[in-house]
Amino acid sequence: MESVVSAVHISNLTFRYPGNDAASFTDMNLQVNKGDRFGLFGPNGAGKTTLMNIMTGLIKADGGTVALNGVKVDGHKFRVNHMFGFVPQDFSLYQELSPKENLEFFGAWYGLDRQTIKQRTDELLTVMDLQDVRNKQVQLFSGGMKRRVNLAIGVIHNPSIIFLDEPTVGVDVQTRHAIVNYLLELNSKGTTLIYTSHQLSEAQDLCNQVAMMDQGKIVAHDSLDNLLHAHEQEDLEALFLNLTGKKFRDDV
Numbered sequence: 001m002e003s004v005v006s007a008v009h010i011s012n013l014t015f016r017y018p019g020n021d022a023a024s025f026t027d028m029n030l031q032v033n034k035g036d037r038f039g040l041f042g043p044n045g046a047g048k049t050t051l052m053n054i055m056t057g058l059i060k061a062d063g064g065t066v067a068l069n070g071v072k073v074d075g076h077k078f079r080v081n082h083m084f085g086f087v088p089q090d091f092s093l094y095q096e097l098s099p100k101e102n103l104e105f106f107g108a109w110y111g112l113d114r115q116t117i118k119q120r121t122d123e124l125l126t127v128m129d130l131q132d133v134r135n136k137q138v139q140l141f142s143g144g145m146k147r148r149v150n151l152a153i154g155v156i157h158n159p160s161i162i163f164l165d166e167p168t169v170g171v172d173v174q175t176r177h178a179i180v181n182y183l184l185e186l187n188s189k190g191t192t193l194i195y196t197s198h199q200l201s202e203a204q205d206l207c208n209q210v211a212m213m214d215q216g217k218i219v220a221h222d223s224l225d226n227l228l229h230a231h232e233q234e235d236l237e238a239l240f241l242n243l244t245g246k247k248f249r250d251d252v
């Protein structure tokens with residue numbers, strides 16, 4: 001029988017920041033199927049960004065393996081990079097360039113040919129409603145406009161997996177709707193979404209698979225429906241509190 005390759009397959013992952021045990025990972029295992037809308041949730045400091053950074057090869061794990069579409073992240077960075085898009089929490093764009101110039105730059109960085117860069121830039125400027133400001137410097141933009149440029153850059157090369165670390169933080173309702181609807185549209189065409197956020201009502205609209213993380217451990221992972229049912233909770237926010245408690249995570 002043919003085995004099904006996962007979009008993300010993490011085996012026995014071990015990681016610790018030197019001098020900081022707060023979110024160390026020990027023998028972590030996680031699988032995300034192709035086509036899933038996967039959400040990773042947990043209190044501040046749980047390790048969500050760290051795990052995203054390990055999955056995308058930005059941070060090297062101490063042990064274990066991470067594979068994207070069956071290709072190990074370690075040692076295959078170039079090949080893997082083209083397979084996934086990353087929309088980081090901190091803007092990953094050139095503020096002094098325009099959205100058009102940013103998209104052209106990152107398109108070239110991904111090795112797209114000139115015709116494809118032109119076509120994708122035009123498409124994404126339209127989808128993100130940035131055509132009118134295509135030639136203005138990004139540093140003049142509102143937070144919501146910068147988020148849309150950040151997202152467009154992350155998907156310029158049509159990746160099959162997109163990592164999104166709080167992609168809507170600080171945006172207005174209009175931008176949130178536009179971003180969520182665009183992500184749902186990409187997913188309906190087969191793109192796997194790996195997403196994290198503290199916006200749990202938005203997450204509930206977006207995600208079908210949920211992993212709850214606390215202090216470096218995945219404390220639950222299943223479909224959203226199964227988790228709500230199993231823990232007898234009404235929504236993702238109630239489930240979050242049920243699984244992670246109400247205590248602040250203020251240890252430094």
Ligand SMILES: Nc1ncnc2c1ncn2[C@@H]1O[C@H](COP(=O)(O)OP(=O)(O)OP(=O)(O)O)[C@@H](O)[C@H]1O
Nearest residue numbers: 017020022023042043044045046047048049050051
């Ligand atoms: N470069 C670093 N060096 C040492 N410790 C770090 C580093 N980056 C993060 N940490 C620590 O690792 C833990 C996990 O941080 P991380 O940013 O992954 O959590 P998070 O779940 O994404 O939190 P948030 O919801 O606040 O974004 C925290 O205790 C944080 O202080």
